[in-house]
Amino acid sequence: MSAINPDQIHDVEAEKPLVSMRVADIGVALLFLAASGIVIADSIRLGFEWRENEGPAPGYFPFYVAVVMALASVVNLIRALPASEDGAAPMTSVQGFGRMSAIFVPAVVYVAAIAFIGIYVASALYIATFMLFVGKFALWKAIAVAGGVSIVSFLMFEVWFLVPLPKGPLEAAFGF
Amino acid sequence: MEELAALAGGFAVAVTPYNIALMVLGIVLGVVIGVLPGLGGANGVAILLPLTFSMEPTSAIIMLTSIYWGALFGGAITAILFNIPGEPWSVATTFDGHPMAQKGKADEALVGAFTSSFVGAIFAVALITFLAPAVAKFALKFGPAEFFAVQFLTFASFIGMGRGSPAKTIASMCLGFALACVGLDGVTGSLRMTFGHEELLNGFKFLVAVIGLFGIGEILTSMEDGLKFSGADAKLKMDAVIRTWRQLPKMTGTFIRSCIVGCWMGITPGGATPASFMGYGLAKRFSKNGKNFGKGELEGVVAPETAAHAAGTAAMLPMLTLGIPGSPTAAVLLGGLLIWGLQPGPLLFVEQKDFVWGLIASMYMGNVVGLVIVLTCVPLFAAILRVPFSIIAPAIVVVCAIGAFTVNNAMFDVWMMLVFGVLGYLFTKLGYPLPPLVLALVLGDQAESSFRQAMLISQGDVTVFWSNWLCGAIMTLGVVMAFWPIVSGVIAKFRGPDRVAKVA
Numbered sequence: 001m002s003a004i005n006p007d008q009i010h011d012v013e014a015e016k017p018l019v020s021m022r023v024a025d026i027g028v029a030l031l032f033l034a035a036s037g038i039v040i041a042d043s044i045r046l047g048f049e050w051r052e053n054e055g056p057a058p059g060y061f062p063f064y065v066a067v068v069m070a071l072a073s074v075v076n077l078i079r080a081l082p083a084s085e086d087g088a089a090p091m092t093s094v095q096g097f098g099r100m101s102a103i104f105v106p107a108v109v110y111v112a113a114i115a116f117i118g119i120y121v122a123s124a125l126y127i128a129t130f131m132l133f134v135g136k137f138a139l140w141k142a143i144a145v146a147g148g149v150s151i152v153s154f155l156m157f158e159v160w161f162l163v164p165l166p167k168g169p170l171e172a173a174f175g176f
Numbered sequence: 177m178e179e180l181a182a183l184a185g186g187f188a189v190a191v192t193p194y195n196i197a198l199m200v201l202g203i204v205l206g207v208v209i210g211v212l213p214g215l216g217g218a219n220g221v222a223i224l225l226p227l228t229f230s231m232e233p234t235s236a237i238i239m240l241t242s243i244y245w246g247a248l249f250g251g252a253i254t255a256i257l258f259n260i261p262g263e264p265w266s267v268a269t270t271f272d273g274h275p276m277a278q279k280g281k282a283d284e285a286l287v288g289a290f291t292s293s294f295v296g297a298i299f300a301v302a303l304i305t306f307l308a309p310a311v312a313k314f315a316l317k318f319g320p321a322e323f324f325a326v327q328f329l330t331f332a333s334f335i336g337m338g339r340g341s342p343a344k345t346i347a348s349m350c351l352g353f354a355l356a357c358v359g360l361d362g363v364t365g366s367l368r369m370t371f372g373h374e375e376l377l378n379g380f381k382f383l384v385a386v387i388g389l390f391g392i393g394e395i396l397t398s399m400e401d402g403l404k405f406s407g408a409d410a411k412l413k414m415d416a417v418i419r420t421w422r423q424l425p426k427m428t429g430t431f432i433r434s435c436i437v438g439c440w441m442g443i444t445p446g447g448a449t450p451a452s453f454m455g456y457g458l459a460k461r462f463s464k465n466g467k468n469f470g471k472g473e474l475e476g477v478v479a480p481e482t483a484a485h486a487a488g489t490a491a492m493l494p495m496l497t498l499g500i501p502g503s504p505t506a507a508v509l510l511g512g513l514l515i516w517g518l519q520p521g522p523l524l525f526v527e528q529k530d531f532v533w534g535l536i537a538s539m540y541m542g543n544v545v546g547l548v549i550v551l552t553c554v555p556l557f558a559a560i561l562r563v564p565f566s567i568i569a570p571a572i573v574v575v576c577a578i579g580a581f582t583v584n585n586a587m588f589d590v591w592m593m594l595v596f597g598v599l600g601y602l603f604t605k606l607g608y609p610l611p612p613l614v615l616a617l618v619l620g621d622q623a624e625s626s627f628r629q630a631m632l633i634s635q636g637d638v639t640v641f642w643s644n645w646l647c648g649a650i651m652t653l654g655v656v657m658a659f660w661p662i663v664s665g666v667i668a669k670f671r672g673p674d675r676v677a678k679v680a
Contacts, residue, residue, distance in 0.1 A: 006565045010402040025606055032347050039354045042369045055632035058366045061624045062357040069350030075343040091605055096400040100601075103399050104594075107392075107573050111590050119581065123574040127567070135566025149571055153578060161227045163582055 004102045004134050015093030022087030025080035032073035039066035102134050118168030124150040179306055186533025190541060195238050198231075199538065202239040203546045206246015207557050211254055215572060216264075217247035217488070218504040218614070219391040222383045223579030225512050233516040234531050238538040240512055241492075244505050245297065245539075245546045248448070248488045252289040252481060253550075253557055257282060260403070265448035265484040268456040272469060272476025279472050283416035284423075286554055288474045289481045291424060292431065294547045296482035299435040300442065300489035301539040304496075308525070308536070311497040315522035320629035321640050323498075325647045327623040329654035330500055333444045334612040336657030341607060348603065349612035355380045356620020363628055375588040382617040383511055383583045386504060388593040389610050391576040393600020395569055403565045417551060420474070427475050430459045434479050438486025442502050443494055448487040455483025489539065496520055496532065500619060504611050507618040 039062050046059030080087065092100070110126040117125075128146035131137040137145075157163045158176060167176055209220035221243050228236035251266035256273035269289060276285035318326075331349055338345045358369045359379030370376040424431075434455035441451035459479030460469045469476045491502030492509075499521035501507035513520050518528060525532055550557075580593035603610060634640035642648040656663070 006399050006402050006569060008402045010400070012400060021606070024602065028602055028606055028608070029347075032351065035351060035354065039357070039369060042371070046366060046368060050636050054364070055628050055636075058361045058364045058368060061627065062354055062368065065350045065353040065357070069347055069354065072343045072346040072350065076341070076347060079341075079343070092400060099399045099402070100396045103395060103569055103573065104597075106570075107577075107594060110573070111577060111587075111594060114577070114581075114590065115587060119578060123577075127570040127574060130570040131566060135564060137566070145567055145571075149574065153574075156227075157578070157582075162230060163226050164585075165578060165581060166587070 004099050006099060006102075006134065010096065010099070012093045012096045013090060015090075015095045017090035017092075018094045018097050019091045020087060021089050021091050022080055022083065024091040025087065026077060029073045029077035029080055032076070033070060036066040036070035036073060039063075040070070103130065106130060114166050116168060118171055119165045120150045120154050121168055121170050123153070179309055182309070182529065182533045183305055183537055185530070186535070186537030187541075189234060189530050189534035190238060190538040195235055195538070196541070196545070198235055198239040199242045199542050199545050200549065202242025203246040203249075203542065203549050204553075206243035206248075206546075207250035207253070207550060207553075208246075208560060209243065210247035210250020211557050211560055212568060212572065215575070216390050216394070217244050218508055219387045219389075219576070219579070220247055221505055221508045222386045222511075222583075223391075223575055225383065225508065225515070226579070226582035228512065229515070233513075233518060234534045236516065237509065237512065237531075237535050238542070240509055241535065241538060242542045242546070244488070244509070245542045246549075247505075248297070248485050249290060249293055249546055249550045250557065251484075252293065252477075253286065253554060254561065256285045256289060256477070257558055258561065265452045265480075265488070267449070268452040268480035268484075269477055271456065271480075272471070272473050275470070275472030276474065276477065281472065284420045284474060285472075285477050287417050287420040287551065288424070288477045290547055290550050291421065292434075292478040292482040293485040294543055295431055296435055296438055296485035296487075297489045297543045298540065300439050300486045300493075301536065301543070303439055303490060304493050304539070305536055308493055308497050308532075311493070312522040312525035315498055316526070318522070320626040320633065321643065322647045322650070324623060324626040324630050325641055325650040325654065326498055326500060327619055327626065329650050329657065330444070330494075330619070331612065331616065331623075332654040332657035334609070334615075336660035337441075337444070337450065338609060338612075340609055342661040344606070344608045345612055348608045348610070349616045352613040352616025353620045353623075355385070356382075356617050357624070362621060363625060375586070378584070380592065380617065381583050381589060382614060383508065384580045384589045384592050385596050385617055386508060386614055387576050387580050387583075388596025389600035389603070389614065390504070391572065391579075392593060392597025393604055393610075395572055395576075396597060396601040397604065398565065399569060423474055424478070427463075427478055430463060430475055430479050431482055433458050433462065434482035435486045438483035438488075439490040441483070442487035442490025444502070448484040448491075448503060451487035452480035452484035456480040489543075492539070496524060496535075497522060499622070501615065504614045507615055510618065 043059030043063035043066065047057035048059040048063035049057055051057050106126060106129060110122050113122040124146040127149055128142040131142035131145060132139065157165050205224065209215040221240050224243060225240065228239055251261060252269050255261045255266035255269040256277050259270050259274040261267045261270055273285045273289060276282065334349060335342050335345050356379065358376055360377060361368050437454045437458060438451045441454065456476065456479050459475055460466045463475050465473050465475055488503065491506040495501040495506040495510050499510065501510045510520050518524060518531065576593060577590050580589045581587065583589055600610065630640050641651045
């Protein structure tokens with residue numbers, strides 16, 4: 001893994017471009033159109049006509065909202081299509097994407113892990129891993145910070161404010 | 177002057193040692209949230225909301241609003257010392273705040289920023305004190321048509337007063353409405369857009385959306401660009417306070433202009449961010465020192481800070497009186513009120529007098545306490561920024577995950593938070609505004625049901641929205657706002673292109 005140092009300013013524009021603004025704009029506009037399509041399809045199933053003594057059918061409001069969303073997205077799409085100087089600017093670079101993945105991919109694993117080992121252990125592991133591999137901290141520092149954050153949140157939620165969070169086998173071993 | 181008597185009663189409710197302690201805690205947490213990247217007013221309050229479930233509503237809202245005041249104060253610290261706006265509304269503060277810090281006048285800039293924040297907030301609270309009861313009394317007569325008209329105006333203002341592309345604003349807003357429709361339809365009981373998924377039965381929780389869009393989204397942006405705090409010194413001597421305060425009376429004009437702009441932008445949901453830019457722009461145009469703006473002029477710090485704080489505070493007025501929040505953070509507070517079984521709106525002023533006036537009194541108190549805390553503790557808060565981002569980033573993701581889970585005790589929400597995080601990143605990058613999405617998600621149900629009720633009463637006749645002068649005036653204003661980008665485009669064409677260039 002190349003050095004990812006988030007504690008340093010990176011000039012994304014100067015790095016190897018990954019996605020241009022234009023492509024991203026087109027992609028998001030299409031995403032909006034797809035969302036409009038889903039909503040319109042379900043609204044048609046629900047009905048968007050006027051019903052006697054009932055008023056507008058359940059699909060009425062979402063149907064027109066989705067139609068407006070689709071129209072606005074078509075405008076956005078048409079605006080994004082022609083190649084322009086602004087559109088050619090990179091939205092993110094290869095390295096920038098790598099740095100974002102460094103926090104996001106482990107976050108996905110972390111959320112998946114919560115169901116099995118509980119939120120406190122998963123949080124400690126997540127913070128410690130990030131500190132070790134991305135922040136290049138010494139092992140004891142990573143353990144101290146990660147453990148500290150988890151223990152403080154455990155006390156705060158489970159003990160002081162009595163808000164139960166997902167717990168795993170470790171907490172069960174301590175009787176929680 | 178019955179408002180003053182009610183306010184005195186409110187102080188009696190709000191000023192207890194327990195509440196003051198919560199206020200101090202809230203403000204400290206708020207400043208920390210305002211200083212840290214990835215945590216802002218809206219998602220910070222959203223995450224801390226569950227901590228208040230076991231409290232009394234009055235104490236809970238005091239703590240939550242204090243977090244909000246703290247976040248408003250906190251944004252200025254990073255803006256001035258590190259040229260990094262901790263909050264979107266402190267972007268305009270960096271224009272003159274950071275140059276002042278570079279000239280070694282960081283202390284004056286900070287004192288100026290905090291003091292003007294305070295002035296803006298107090299102005300807005302005074303406005304709330306005297307205007308809110310009147311608005312609430314007036315709104316008691318509102319029927320579904322009037323409520324829909326007000327909601328329509330709210331959303332139309334986003335289109336008319338937004339800074340970005342109107343088509344993107346509309347798309348973002350409609351996505352919010354569409355997401356709000358998901359789940360059980362309150363009027364007919366049919367399931368909408370759930371496609372057989374049980375998790376979607378209750379729809380999308382806007383708190384989860386707020387945490388994802390603002391929190392995770394900002395963490396992604398900060399990871400992409402990297403974050404380095406190499407900042408000015410944050411020593412604050414008491415003589416700086418006096419030195420700065422002596423300069424402020426000269427800027428009365430700027431204060432007044434920014435207060436008015438801020439309150440206007442806060443009540444109509446323009447929000448604190450555009451208010452700060454407008455305050456800065458106005459001061460630059462009208463001030464004698466206008467040409468020095470951008471080089472480190474104290475007035476250039478005062479103008480946007482006053483406006484931002486006035487707007488942030490004034491956003492509470494429509495939230496309390498009409499149940500329509502003026503900003504994403506006010507929306508989160510509204511969500512909290514609903515959880516405690518308080519329905520914001522005109523009836524709140526009749527049925528929950530103690531609560532409302534306790535809250536308004538706490539706004540005065542909170543801002544006084546806040547000013548004292550930030551003036552005395554700036555170096556401590558600035559020290560937080562020395563913590564490396566590789567510790568802060570995963571810790572904030574953890575905090576966001578906990579916050580998203582506690583909204584509904586559901587893992588599904590934590591997954592949705594990640595999805596909203598990616599959306600938040602993309603939308604911010606591409607200029608899709610987030611506040612319309614959040615507010616549409618919050619108000620979607622209400623707007624839809626007032627629309628359906630109004631239509632039912634009129635038997636499908638759209639002219640019901642123009643059936644009386646009040647409703648008609650609000651609707652007409654809303655329609656003008658909604659089509660303002662087109663109207664102003666046509667006007668600009670008639671006047672010739674060179675004028676447009678100047679305005680832009």
